[in-house]
Every structure is written in C-alpha cells, then in structure tokens.
Amino acid sequence: MSALDVLADPTRRRIVELLADGGELNATAIAGRFASSRPAISQHLGVLVGGGVLTVRRAGTQRIYRLEPASLAEAGDWLSTQAQRWTRVLDALETALDEDTP
Amino acid sequence: MSALDVLADPTRRRIVELLADGGELNATAIAGRFASSRPAISQHLGVLVGGGVLTVRRAGTQRIYRLEPASLAEAGDWLSTQAQRWTRVLDALETALDEDTP
C-alpha cells in the first residue's frame, strides 16, 4: 500500500512508465530523460526503492533499476477492492429499494 | 490518474475505505470516525471530490458523500498496465536469452 504514497509524485510516475516500457535502466540514463538535476532523480529513485516499487542492482560503477511489478499489483488490488466493495453495497441498496416498491 | 495524487494521504485512503464499506455518509459522520477536527476532514473531502474520487449530494443541511468507483478503476488500470508492460518486456528478454544459449 505504500506504493500509493510513493506514486503520488508525477516525476516518479514517469520513472515507472519509463522502466515499464524500456526495461532496465541505470541512474544516469533515467536522469537524462528529465529536466531536473541528477541528484533530484537519484532521490526519487531512492524513494521508489524504499517503497518497494523498484529494485536496484549494481554493475560496476552503475546502478541498474528495474520495476517490481508485485508492488504495483498490490496497490492496484487495493483500488479495485475498494471499488468492488462499493458497487456491492450499491447493488444491495438497489435490490432493497426494488423490494420496497414492488 | 489524478486519483493517485489524491490517495497519497492515509487519512484520505481511510475515508475511501469507509465509504467503500458503509455506503453513503454525510460529512459529520465521516469526521466522527477520525481524531482530527471536522474542518480538517472537510478539507480532505474537498480534495477527494476535486480529484474525482468522491461525489457530493445535498440533502437538507447535510452533504452526503459517495464513492466514484470509475476514478479508482482508472488509477488501478494505470498500475496494472505498467506492471503488464514490464512483465512483457521481461518475457521478451528471457526468450531472447534462451535463443542465445541453445
């Protein structure tokens, strides 16, 4: 559920889209896609890793980031669960109304 | 996608859970479930409505809030789309590796 906190920032969402599309990327490659400074992106990457959305792997001097789809799925499950719970309540409410007005 | 911005706050997520579970509630009923002041919850409700997550309806002096499941579904779709895109890239990468090492 912490993925929802982490994905509040639009820059971090763009990083996720980048990695979902292009596969693995190192820090400078990611930072190159943004107008912000490299340290700014580095901090975002740290937040994303902390939230379990990304994982890092070292390769020489590089740090290679990749997506952790399980965390996205977890957040998505929470959203769909809430939506389903509500529609279930709504259905029950409507059938109750139908019974009241036969 | 704006739902992800809005759902970053844990209090707002609790409000969503509340409405998903209990159906429609008015402002004071929602505020009663939290330790924060009523104006604080009122502001959160405004943010949720602004983000399309909730809708309001007036009934006398009361404002009755209900969930808008479409917005949650939209955010959930974005999450699952990213996860799927990444797993597709991953699969393509693995099959490419298999072809390289026959």
Add this chain to the structure above:
DNA sequence: CCCGTTCGTAAGTAAATACTTACGCTTACC
C-alpha cells in the same frame, strides 16, 4: 596509480501540505 565515470549524500531553501481555531452561510423546525 592516477583519472574519469557513475552515483549517492549533505546542506540549504522555497513551496506545498495538513492541521488548528474562528467565523459565516444555509437549511430545518418551532
């Protein structure tokens, strides 16, 4: 063994955010 690349961290700052108390506007009811 030095040097360039890669990258995170430190320190500082401006802006956004979540909260508080105080106030005012509706609507309902007698």
Add this chain to the structure above:
DNA sequence: GGTAAGCGTAAGTATTTACTTACGAACGGG
C-alpha cells in the same frame, strides 16, 4: 423571525517535500 444543526471557508502555522549546488566514495581503464 429566532434558534440550532450541519458544513464549508479564512487565516495562520508547523511539518513535509522536492529541488538546488557542493562534495565524496567506489569502481574501471589507461
């Protein structure tokens, strides 16, 4: 019309957040 209930808004404040520049550590290549 007066009064109470319900609720949003204003104003102010403390904390968080996202950014910047400056610096330092780790690895690889000549």
